[in-house]
Amino acid sequence: MTDQVKTVTQADLLQLEAEGKKVEVYDGIIVECDPVTHLHVVVIDNLFILLQPFVKTNRLGRVYTDGVRYRLRGGGDDVLDSYIPDFSFIRKERIPQDYDFSGDFPGAPNLAVEVASPGQSTAQLLAKIADYLDAGTEEAWLIFMDAQEIHQYRQDAPGVRIYKGSAEITSPLFPDFKIITESIFVTET
Numbered sequence: 001m002t003d004q005v006k007t008v009t010q011a012d013l014l015q016l017e018a019e020g021k022k023v024e025v026y027d028g029i030i031v032e033c034d035p036v037t038h039l040h041v042v043v044i045d046n047l048f049i050l051l052q053p054f055v056k057t058n059r060l061g062r063v064y065t066d067g068v069r070y071r072l073r074g075g076g077d078d079v080l081d082s083y084i085p086d087f088s089f090i091r092k093e094r095i096p097q098d099y100d101f102s103g104d105f106p107g108a109p110n111l112a113v114e115v116a117s118p119g120q121s122t123a124q125l126l127a128k129i130a131d132y133l134d135a136g137t138e139e140a141w142l143i144f145m146d147a148q149e150i151h152q153y154r155q156d157a158p159g160v161r162i163y164k165g166s167a168e169i170t171s172p173l174f175p176d177f178k179i180i181t182e183s184i185f186v187t188e189t
Helices: 010-018 038-057 122-134 181-185
Strands: 023-026 029-032 061-065 070-073 081-083 087-091 111-115 139-144 149-154 157-164
Touching: 010 023, 010 029, 038 061, 038 087, 038 111, 038 181, 081 122, 111 122, 122 139, 149 181, 157 181
Parallel strands: 111 139
Antiparallel strands: 023 029, 023 081, 061 087, 070 081, 087 111, 139 149, 149 157
């Protein structure tokens, strides 16, 4: 006799969300997200404060802080991979005029940013970065708070670029825009 495996559906995710649970789906398995630290939130807020005005002024698309779930793999109502990056960007041409903002985004973000948190292994995070890129994400950043480093992975360039200190982060997603790496880690108000 063969055991039937229940697939995860969009309805399952919406029900868990209604119950106040923040979950992702990895290879068809629901995983509850861990809470984040205050520093984690500050780093993501800083990135938003730095990037949002440029994106809005140039009408490039939308930036999102933690909370938007992207459906990377699945068919019909079935969900195989569905991730919630700590920060993300979607080009405006990928957001349909009649898009229903109350649900998950169907596809990968153009930029996905993950912050390494206590309890997450680098191997797990790199696997997640690979999943984003495999699903069509143009660029993914992995932020290491302790080392104050940004690791940038891009579809158009092999390997990883590592930024720290006063190094300027650039991206083809945001033409003529630069972020000084250390500005992302500022904790003063």
